[in-house]
Amino acid sequence: MLLFSFLRRRLKQMPLWKIHGPPAVSFLTGNHAQMYHVGAAQFHEHIMKIYGRVIRVTGFLWDTVLLISDPKACATILGDQEMFEETDWFIESSLAVFGPGLFGTLGAHHRKQRKQLNPVFSVKQVRCMTPLFHNITSQARPLSDILHAKAIAGPQEVDMIDWFGRVALELIAQGGLGHTLADTMHRHTRAVFDEKKARLERGDDVFKQQLNEGKDIISVLMQKNSGAEEEDRLPDEEILAQMSSLVFAATDTTSTALSRILYLLAQHPDVQETLRAEINDAHVRTGEPELGFDALFELPYLEAVCRETLRVFPPPSYVSRVARADTSLPLSRPIDTDGGAVSSLYVPRGTTVGISILGVNRDPSIWGADAAEWKPARWLAPLPDSVAAARVPGLYANTLTFLGGGRSCIGFKFAQLEMKVVLSRLISAFRFSPSEREIVWRFGGLTTPSVKGSTVMAPQLPMILERVKGWPRL
Numbered sequence: 001m002l003l004f005s006f007l008r009r010r011l012k013q014m015p016l017w018k019i020h021g022p023p024a025v026s027f028l029t030g031n032h033a034q035m036y037h038v039g040a041a042q043f044h045e046h047i048m049k050i051y052g053r054v055i056r057v058t059g060f061l062w063d064t065v066l067l068i069s070d071p072k073a074c075a076t077i078l079g080d081q082e083m084f085e086e087t088d089w090f091i092e093s094s095l096a097v098f099g100p101g102l103f104g105t106l107g108a109h110h111r112k113q114r115k116q117l118n119p120v121f122s123v124k125q126v127r128c129m130t131p132l133f134h135n136i137t138s139q140a141r142p143l144s145d146i147l148h149a150k151a152i153a154g155p156q157e158v159d160m161i162d163w164f165g166r167v168a169l170e171l172i173a174q175g176g177l178g179h180t181l182a183d184t185m186h187r188h189t190r191a192v193f194d195e196k197k198a199r200l201e202r203g204d205d206v207f208k209q210q211l212n213e214g215k216d217i218i219s220v221l222m223q224k225n226s227g228a229e230e231e232d233r234l235p236d237e238e239i240l241a242q243m244s245s246l247v248f249a250a251t252d253t254t255s256t257a258l259s260r261i262l263y264l265l266a267q268h269p270d271v272q273e274t275l276r277a278e279i280n281d282a283h284v285r286t287g288e289p290e291l292g293f294d295a296l297f298e299l300p301y302l303e304a305v306c307r308e309t310l311r312v313f314p315p316p317s318y319v320s321r322v323a324r325a326d327t328s329l330p331l332s333r334p335i336d337t338d339g340g341a342v343s344s345l346y347v348p349r350g351t352t353v354g355i356s357i358l359g360v361n362r363d364p365s366i367w368g369a370d371a372a373e374w375k376p377a378r379w380l381a382p383l384p385d386s387v388a389a390a391r392v393p394g395l396y397a398n399t400l401t402f403l404g405g406g407r408s409c410i411g412f413k414f415a416q417l418e419m420k421v422v423l424s425r426l427i428s429a430f431r432f433s434p435s436e437r438e439i440v441w442r443f444g445g446l447t448t449p450s451v452k453g454s455t456v457m458a459p460q461l462p463m464i465l466e467r468v469k470g471w472p473r474l
């Protein structure tokens with residue numbers, strides 16, 4: 001209560017728009033309310049348009065934060081994990097919630113975990129999960145009921161984010177943990193772990209008899225780990241911590257991304273029809289009711305829709321790091337300061353740097369004047385030379401959506417496959433249009449949809465769907 005009234009008093013006292021300093025390195029004080037407000041995406045875009053690629057802002061805890069979207073500076077931050085690490089509060093809260101998994105470890109300890117986990121997320125490994133992903137998508141209610149119903153009641157409203165959330169949770173549960181989830185996470189992950197360990201100790205054949213034939217991420221990790229060199233081997237508690245970290249990392253991110261795609265497809269029926277035609281052609285061409293991994297990744301329009309959505313609407317808009325010592329950040333483009341133009345920024349120890357994923361992904365000097373517009377077709381023509389020239393340090397499509405460097409998203413292929421399987425099934429079977437209820441997107445750790453004026457805290461995405469006549473039988 002005390003903390004709450006203190007925060008409220010601080011907010012009231014603050015002038016919301018008090019700007020000091022020259023436009024390039026701008027010091028925005030009292031911007032706190034706009035920075036973290038549910039409608040903050042527009043504010044972020046606005047300040048980046050006016051003040052450029054490096055902005056000094058007031059952070060969440062009234063600390064000073066450098067909000068950076070300069071690609072060279074981002075590359076330095078992401079490339080030097082010893083110097084720029086996760087914030088202490090992030091590490092401590094992750095340790096408390098998940099235990100010593102990828103989110104809760106630093107430096108050499110974190111690198112050791114990534115060394116063991118990276119191969120488990122390879123394309124080869126993720127590819128094996130395609131049939132499982134199809135299976136879960138087509139079985140998930142209520143869409144499966146509508147899909148299989150004999151009588152078709154005409155267009156109906158369904159909360160799609162609720163459905164995406166349940167599909168995403170089941171996919172990481174079965175694809176990640178090799179187990180279906182029905183109850184609370186911790187109790188379950190412990191039980192799943194103990195069962196797998198016992199099976200592993202009894203021998204490989206028994207291991208293979210479990211759900212998804214032991215090809216889920218944690219089963220593969222446990223098998224690899226048991227044969228690893230002593231110094232590389234992860235202790236049981238760290239494998240257990242990866243399990244809850246993965247469920248956390250994989251669920252809301254992908255369901256939010258899918259929600260945004262579907263929302264945009266409903267707003268742009270022409271794009272939706274083009275996508276449907278491409279998916280249906282692929283069904284006819286391959287003669288397969290379930291498009292396999294290669295077929296899905298060879299569809300250019302599906303790829304373009306995914307890339308463009310993840311570029312313009314990255315689920316997390318920014319991530320934070322802290323400088324562990326005094327250092328400097330080289331810039332792609334010099335900026336003006338009180339002391340004249342500089343091409344490198346001095347960053348004192350303890351400074352929080354916010355990497356603006358949104359800023360890099362929508363930078364007009366990289367993507368062109370229409371950078372903020374959602375245009376899937378831009379990926380079907382050669383991109384402007386400025387995209388390659390910017391050398392964005394991300395691992396996906398010249399964007400920072402899945403970040404880059406030692407703490408980049410380990411599940412990015414898993415996420416891509418999930419999005420493509422789900423979309424290929426939904427778009428060929430249903431036509432989506434907007435509900436009468438207006439959707440607003442709330443800015444936060446993830447930017448999530450909700451109904452305008454609704455007091456419901458959980459994300460909502462009501463959409464009208466109707467069966468597509470003559471859709472290829474799935």
Ligand code: HEM
Pocket residue numbers: 102103114172176245246249250251253254257314315316319320400401402403406407408409410411412414415
């Ligand atoms: C569209 C979906 C997704 C997006 C946009 C996304 C994005 C990201 C981003 C930006 C980070 C860096 C976070 C930070 O540094 O603070 C991250 C980390 C991570 N992601 Fe994802 N992610 C997605 C889906 C997934 C999935 C499906 C999985 C697992 C199957 C996953 C597992 C992880 C893990 C374990 C980390 C921590 C990596 C580390 O610290 O080494 N993510 N993700």
